[in-house]
Amino acid sequence: TQLLEQSPQFLSIQEGENLTVYCNSSSVFSSLQWYRQEPGEGPVLLVTVVTGGEVKKLKRLTFQFGDARKDSSLHITAAQPGDTGLYLCAGARGFGNEKLTFGTGTRLTIIP
Amino acid sequence: EAQVTQNPRYLITVTGKKLTVTCSQNMNHEYMSWYRQDPGLGLRQIYYSMNVEVTDKGDVPEGYKVSRKEKRNFPLILESPSPNQTSLYFCASRNRVDTQYFGPGTRLTVL
Numbered sequence: 001t002q003l004l005e006q007s008p009q010f011l012s013i014q015e016g017e018n019l020t021v022y023c024n025s026s027s028v029f030s031s032l033q034w035y036r037q038e039p040g041e042g043p044v045l046l047v048t049v050v051t052g053g054e055v056k057k058l059k060r061l062t063f064q065f066g067d068a069r070k071d072s073s074l075h076i077t078a079a080q081p082g083d084t085g086l087y088l089c090a091g092a093r094g095f096g097n098e099k100l101t102f103g104t105g106t107r108l109t110i111i112p
Numbered sequence: 113e114a115q116v117t118q119n120p121r122y123l124i125t126v127t128g129k130k131l132t133v134t135c136s137q138n139m140n141h142e143y144m145s146w147y148r149q150d151p152g153l154g155l156r157q158i159y160y161s162m163n164v165e166v167t168d169k170g171d172v173p174e175g176y177k178v179s180r181k182e183k184r185n186f187p188l189i190l191e192s193p194s195p196n197q198t199s200l201y202f203c204a205s206r207n208r209v210d211t212q213y214f215g216p217g218t219r220l221t222v223l
Contacts (some may be wrong), residue, residue, distance in 0.1 A: 033212070042116075042202050042214025043155070088155065098143055098162055099170065100212075102155040 003027075004091055006103035013079060014111050021074045021087055021106045029091030032065055032072045033100075037086040078111045113141045116215035118203050124221045125193060133188045133218050135203030141213075143168070143206045144186040146178065148199040149217075155202065161186055193222040 004025045013019055022031070031050045035043035047056050047064035049072060056063045060083075062075040072089055089103040113202065116137045125131055145160040145171075157170030161180040175197055177189040186205075190197060198221050206212035 040217070042204070042217055044214070045212055049209075090155075098145070098160050098168075100145070100157055101171070102147075102157075104152065104154040 004089055004101055004103035005063060006087075006089060006106050008106060009104065010107050012109040015039075015080060016078055019076050019079055019108070021076075021108070022071070023073065023089035023102075023103050024071045025091060026070065027093075029070050029093060029101075030069075030097055031092045032069070033090045033092065034063055034072070034074055035088040035090065037088060037105075043086075045086055047060070076108075079108075081110045081112050084108060084110050114213065116203055116205055118201075118212050118215040118218050120218060121216065122219050124223065126223050128192050131190050131193060131220075133190075133201060133203075133220070135186045135188065135215060136184050136203040137186075137203075137213070138184065139205060139207070139213065140208050141185065141205035142183070143208075143212075145181065145204045145212075146176070146186070146188045147202045147204065148172065148197075149202060150199050151183055158188070158201075193220075195222050198222050 007022045033048045034046045037043040047063045052067045052069045054065045060077045064073050087106045090100045095101045119134045142163050146158040147155045149155045156172045158176050159170050159178040161167045168180050180186055203215040203217045204212050
């Protein structure tokens, strides 16, 4: 199994601060996805990055795919309590990207 | 409303008693998958299906079976459940452009 390591595993910061979550692997993926999961619910897709070096922005969230397509980062600017949740990265492999390997997650808590 | 539904949401059973967790999607998606989520291990793919009658193993298929007789349904079958299959299970479906939707989860406890 190809592993995706996320860091940090837990992060607790004050509202208004910036943060970055990392997702690293020694394997190359055809695309990389970021999800957010709330307690008692399934993960919800935030973004998919496909091209090495690609940067995508979703309001205060910035996602980057590494040049070699082995790693990714999620940066949140001016974090808000609504950003609290479990953030998961997932690397896609296979002809139709049907095989997904998930990272172990980063549990983020934003303190008001 | 576009959604993935799973039943049951909660299940407590005993070792060896066959069970089926159903999954249904109303988005006409070709791809469907089953995952289990365990503390410290994250989400791991059990099986996936790329279309009707096309299924393949994910990373942790041992002890599980699936079938895809219709496009909308993808049941997960545990022929002889064991305590190490106690977990939170998610079904997911997606279209070709990688927008994957997850169901609400099924919390299974095997005693």
